[in-house]
Amino acid sequence: MSEVYKITLMKGDGIGPEVVDAAVSVMDKAASIGGFSLEYEECLIGGAAIDSTGKPLPEETVASCKSSDAVLLGAVGGPKWDTIDPSIRPERALLGIRKELGLFANLRPAVMFDELADASPVKNAKGMDLLIVRELIGGIYFGDRGTYDCIEKLPDGTPFGKVSYDTESYSQAEIRRIVKAAFTYASGRRKHLTLVDKANVMESSRLWRTETMEIAKSFPDVTLDFLYVDNCSMQLIGRPASFDVIVTSNIFGDILSDEAGMITGSIGLLPSASLGDPGKPGLYEPVHGSAPDIAGTGKANPIATILSAAMLLRWSLGKPEAADLIEDAVRSVIRSGFRTADIASQGENYLTTEQMTAKILEALK
Numbered sequence: 043m044s045e046v047y048k049i050t051l052m053k054g055d056g057i058g059p060e061v062v063d064a065a066v067s068v069m070d071k072a073a074s075i076g077g078f079s080l081e082y083e084e085c086l087i088g089g090a091a092i093d094s095t096g097k098p099l100p101e102e103t104v105a106s107c108k109s110s111d112a113v114l115l116g117a118v119g120g121p122k123w124d125t126i127d128p129s130i131r132p133e134r135a136l137l138g139i140r141k142e143l144g145l146f147a148n149l150r151p152a153v154m155f156d157e158l159a160d161a162s163p164v165k166n167a168k169g170m171d172l173l174i175v176r177e178l179i180g181g182i183y184f185g186d187r188g189t190y191d192c193i194e195k196l197p198d199g200t201p202f203g204k205v206s207y208d209t210e211s212y213s214q215a216e217i218r219r220i221v222k223a224a225f226t227y228a229s230g231r232r233k234h235l236t237l238v239d240k241a242n243v244m245e246s247s248r249l250w251r252t253e254t255m256e257i258a259k260s261f262p263d264v265t266l267d268f269l270y271v272d273n274c275s276m277q278l279i280g281r282p283a284s285f286d287v288i289v290t291s292n293i294f295g296d297i298l299s300d301e302a303g304m305i306t307g308s309i310g311l312l313p314s315a316s317l318g319d320p321g322k323p324g325l326y327e328p329v330h331g332s333a334p335d336i337a338g339t340g341k342a343n344p345i346a347t348i349l350s351a352a353m354l355l356r357w358s359l360g361k362p363e364a365a366d367l368i369e370d371a372v373r374s375v376i377r378s379g380f381r382t383a384d385i386a387s388q389g390e391n392y393l394t395t396e397q398m399t400a401k402i403l404e405a406l407k
């Protein structure tokens with residue numbers, strides 16, 4: 043009997059269901075070629091979950107994720123839920139599920155398909171093959187926050203009024219586990235790691251530096267360098283192909299990975315994986331959101347989610363051959379000139395979500 047793996051599907055909102063359905067058909071074909079099978083459990087998250095249960099992340103969804111081998115997520119959110127109480131907004135579900143599953147490492151590859159060089163806003167992006175390793179469950183997005191009335195005044199006498207604050211803090215343990223993971227990924231690639239921080243200003247960044255230099259001693263084959271985040275945002279535009287692996291904090295990684303993504307030409311091409319301790323389920327999702335502006339129009343590019351499914355097979359199920367098959371199929375379809383609306387040149391015919399998925403299925407052998 044063939045091995046069976048359980049995958050929790052959280053399709054979410056907007057284009058989420060369209061792109062997850064596309065990825066499931068591709069994963070199923072890769073699994074059947076590879077001689078294993080996938081069993082799916084569909085769960086609610088985000089706006090769809092709010093509409094049906096009043097909560098963005100129902101307990102049953104969390105339980106299903108925890109008992110599965112891996113989780114595939116579409117995207118959450120949309121204008122319908124933009125004005126509801128912030129504590130139950132669809133996006134809260136993302137922070138919640140990351141915390142529940144202990145997903146401390148967010149892997150965001152940004153690879154330039156040479157055939158799409160024209161779609162990049164950057165002229166020297168050919169050859170870019172970057173992996174951003176972002177810390178995902180610490181730092182300012184999870185730190186102390188609050189709002190209080192303040193009696194202080196500006197020099198001209200204007201009262202401060204309310205003051206709001208958010209706090210960036212990192213422990214040695216949190217830094218060490220993500221930096222070790224990043225060194226390990228760099229060892230398996232071109233062996234170059236860049237720590238991105240703001241150590242000229244921030245105390246927490248200085249702890250990142252000292253811990254990273256300590257861990258570097260255990261990875262003598264990996265060269266390490268450092269960039270301040272403001273400089274890194276410029277260097278990414280100036281010399282994108284020179285980066286191998288970047289490791290950084292939650293907020294810096296959030297911003298830099300979107301910048302790196304844009305260089306590849308379309309957010310519709312970018313996959314991601316969020317991983318915790320070995321043996322625990324990882325969560326895989328496209329980098330893009332629910333794109334309500336194109337939901338239901340057939341314009342959603344399914345490639346980001348299909349490549350996320352390839353990462354799922356590689357990292358959570360230990361099926362690198364099946365992952366390679368999917369990645370090769372995507373590459374060959376792009377090389378053959380097939381395009382969705384987001385990556386088509388002006389006036390060029392483009393394929394719908396379903397047509398692009400069919401082309402990738404055809405190329406998968």
Ligand code: NAD
Pocket residue numbers: 057061116117118119120121133136309310311327329330331332333334335336341342343344346384
């Ligand atoms: P978005 O990523 O949804 O869309 C940005 C732009 O990219 C839009 O023009 C959209 O049409 C386009 N786009 C996105 N994915 C595409 C694809 N696969 N193919 C072709 N074009 C694509 O970002 P947004 O508009 O800022 O946010 C929309 C909603 O998604 C918001 O509610 C936001 O909070 C949410 N969001 C969710 C996630 C997530 O679930 N992980 C991430 C980001 C944003």
